[in-house]
Amino acid sequence: MASANVLGPELVDSEQSSGRADSSERSAFWWYLARKIITALISLLVVLVIGFVLFTIMPQNPVESIARASGKPMDAAQLAALRKSLGLDEPIWQRFGIYVWHSITLHLGYSYGYNQSVASLVLPRIGPTLLLTGLSTLISIVLGLWLGSKAGWRPGRWLDRIASGTSLVFWSVPTFWLGIILLIVLGTGVGPIPTLFPSGGMTTPGFNGGPVGTVLDVAWHLALPCVTLVLVVFAQYVTIMRSSLIDELGNPYLLTARAKGLRDDDVLRKHALPNALLPTVTVIFLQIGGLISGAITVETVFSWPGLGLLTYNALKIPDLELLQGTFVMFSASIIAMNLVADLLYRVIDPRVRAQ
Numbered sequence: 043m044a045s046a047n048v049l050g051p052e053l054v055d056s057e058q059s060s061g062r063a064d065s066s067e068r069s070a071f072w073w074y075l076a077r078k079i080i081t082a083l084i085s086l087l088v089v090l091v092i093g094f095v096l097f098t099i100m101p102q103n104p105v106e107s108i109a110r111a112s113g114k115p116m117d118a119a120q121l122a123a124l125r126k127s128l129g130l131d132e133p134i135w136q137r138f139g140i141y142v143w144h145s146i147t148l149h150l151g152y153s154y155g156y157n158q159s160v161a162s163l164v165l166p167r168i169g170p171t172l173l174l175t176g177l178s179t180l181i182s183i184v185l186g187l188w189l190g191s192k193a194g195w196r197p198g199r200w201l202d203r204i205a206s207g208t209s210l211v212f213w214s215v216p217t218f219w220l221g222i223i224l225l226i227v228l229g230t231g232v233g234p235i236p237t238l239f240p241s242g243g244m245t246t247p248g249f250n251g252g253p254v255g256t257v258l259d260v261a262w263h264l265a266l267p268c269v270t271l272v273l274v275v276f277a278q279y280v281t282i283m284r285s286s287l288i289d290e291l292g293n294p295y296l297l298t299a300r301a302k303g304l305r306d307d308d309v310l311r312k313h314a315l316p317n318a319l320l321p322t323v324t325v326i327f328l329q330i331g332g333l334i335s336g337a338i339t340v341e342t343v344f345s346w347p348g349l350g351l352l353t354y355n356a357l358k359i360p361d362l363e364l365l366q367g368t369f370v371m372f373s374a375s376i377i378a379m380n381l382v383a384d385l386l387y388r389v390i391d392p393r394v395r396a397q
């Protein structure tokens with residue numbers, strides 16, 4: 043009993059210390075999350091200011107641009123009514139406030155090129171863009187990290203030389219050029235090569251093969267644009283992962299792990315890869331955010347009905363309201379991915395949790 047009485051206060055103190063540590067860690071996390079959210083909101087506000095300047099203030103006469111996009115002649119009274127309906131007679135601070143509110147509530151204006159609201163144009167095209175970019179990103183991450191880790195773990199071997207050389211070639215190739223080459227060779231057929239894939243679109247017009255047939259038809263149309271994005275994007279992951287892993291090879295903790303008798307595969311998987319992944323994670327999430335906007339060229343080449351093709355068509359008109367809406371969507375996606383990367387960094391890197 044005496045022994046229990048002596049150890050009792052020590053156990054209580056230990057539990058109290060552990061509770062204080064957990065409380066302190068939770069408090070640090072919420073403070074970290076609040077700072078990152080505030081930073082993201084400030085970035086979004088800066089984006090809205092840039093969008094307002096680019097598409098509302100800088101165009102010398104947006105009314106004339108809209109009139110040309112409508113394809114119908116307008117007299118002075120109609121132009122004046124259009125100017126008033128757009129709120130161009132209001133003070134600039136009031137116009138900016140309305141613009142910010144409309145952006146937050148996804149009331150992105152009215153497209154005079156398509157004669158419908160921007161939101162009704164943008165929202166249905168988010169799905170095809172996410173399908174294309176999401177699948178290509180997943181394949182690129184898995185393929186790039188696997189090849190990069192294998193190449194960096196044994197630098198100078200035949201796999202490293204092949205993976206590094208191929209990655210540098212595809213990384214330097216313009217995306218639209220690679221897409222056009224694949225379209226010509228596999229989408230239209232060259233010489234003895236038959237036409238293997240559709241040349242554009244998301245589905246075959248008039249095709250009705252049920253749910254399974256529809257999925258297969260979409261996958262058939264998705265193949266070429268997805269391969270184009272994968273070939274360009276995975277090369278970046280291979281190069282960065284390889285470089286990060288090579289930097290880790292000389293660290294003492296790997297020598298210690300080998301001295302304990304761990305196999306090479308275990309040393310790579312349990313020790314080297316977690317540390318080498320840290321810089322790669324940032325690149326992955328930055329690439330995911332930028333990939334949606336980078337899909338403009340691929341969607342245009344393959345006529346994929348997503349946000350990229352919509353933006354390209356808006357540039358041809360030019361449809362300022364529609365361009366402003368897609369600009370906000372693209373920028374918001376990049377900011378959101380940066381926020382996710384910051385939060386994930388705190389999970390995988392103890393040094394960030396210690397800040």
